[in-house]
Amino acid sequence: MPKAWLQDRKRDYYYKKAKEENYRSRAAYKLFQVVKKYQFIKRSDVVVDLGAAPGGWTQAAKKIVGNKGFVLGVDLKPIEPFPQKYVRTIIGDITEPEISQEILEFIPRKANVAISDASPNISGIWEVDHARQIDLAQQALKISLEILEPAGSFFVKVFQGDMLQDFIDKVKKHFEIVKVIKPEASRSKSSEIFILGMQIKKPRG
Numbered sequence: 001m002p003k004a005w006l007q008d009r010k011r012d013y014y015y016k017k018a019k020e021e022n023y024r025s026r027a028a029y030k031l032f033q034v035v036k037k038y039q040f041i042k043r044s045d046v047v048v049d050l051g052a053a054p055g056g057w058t059q060a061a062k063k064i065v066g067n068k069g070f071v072l073g074v075d076l077k078p079i080e081p082f083p084q085k086y087v088r089t090i091i092g093d094i095t096e097p098e099i100s101q102e103i104l105e106f107i108p109r110k111a112n113v114a115i116s117d118a119s120p121n122i123s124g125i126w127e128v129d130h131a132r133q134i135d136l137a138q139q140a141l142k143i144s145l146e147i148l149e150p151a152g153s154f155f156v157k158v159f160q161g162d163m164l165q166d167f168i169d170k171v172k173k174h175f176e177i178v179k180v181i182k183p184e185a186s187r188s189k190s191s192e193i194f195i196l197g198m199q200i201k202k203p204r205g
């Protein structure tokens, strides 16, 4: 069977599933699959979703944290409000220096997990898109280090390319456990890949 055909069918499968199960994006299943394997979001956690519109990951995170958990979605674009309690969204730019402080004012305590699926507007010029995306991932890492509690986890999308290894090395500098992941729900022809960092390293000395 041609690979492209299988890929399109898989894409269609998650698209339909998201429609049927009322998720705002099929990306929700990428988060579910990785959490199922690594258990880095737990019931009652506080989760911050950076680059969250239209809100599929925010919904998935809320489902995992349950009634006592709290999820904050941040995006440049407005996100349609959620009906559940303890899900908030704000319009914000993750490249702005004050954003971490703003986030800390909205969440009930330091976050257990920061997740980021942020993507730049795609120009079609590969080097430009890769560099912009890595820049967003670095901003997400910086914010995470400011808003996470010490045992916190960081999960981020990146586009593969020559700046990726440097970024992974930065995540390794700050987290004890680092995984590079391609979830089943992510198309294999897509260059996206996900990095998970668990447990912030304690400063030495």
Ligand SMILES: C[S@@+](CC[C@H](N)C(=O)[O-])C[C@H]1O[C@@H](n2cnc3c(N)ncnc32)[C@H](O)[C@@H]1O
Pocket: 024, 025, 027, 028, 050, 051, 052, 053, 054, 055, 056, 057, 058, 074, 075, 076, 077, 092, 093, 094, 095, 117, 118, 119, 120, 121, 136
């Ligand atoms: C692929 S979408 C996220 C999809 C989301 N995870 C979901 O499941 O619905 C990427 C998002 O990143 C956001 N984004 C890009 N640059 C941003 C920035 N500087 N600050 C905040 N959000 C940003 C875009 O507005 C876009 O909504």
